[in-house]
Amino acid sequence: MKKILSIIVLLWLIVGAVAAFQRDYFSDSGTKCADVGTIAVTVLAGPLNYVGVNPKIKDCNVPEPSK
Numbered sequence: 001m002k003k004i005l006s007i008i009v010l011l012w013l014i015v016g017a018v019a020a021f022q023r024d025y026f027s028d029s030g031t032k033c034a035d036v037g038t039i040a041v042t043v044l045a046g047p048l049n050y051v052g053v054n055p056k057i058k059d060c061n062v063p064e065p066s067k
Helices: 003-022 033-051
Strands: none
Touching: 003 033
């Protein structure tokens, strides 16, 4: 059962990565937090990308380290 679940999760993430690649998210040289977040949620959405889900992160606030 664990092996089947692992394969399903792996395939889910591969489909999400293909969707992010098709949307040219990897070709942009931007390294903003929102860009990285958009790539991550697109990969996590997996096959849902092909039924109308288009996740995007518009704003990302990263806390500054204390001084």
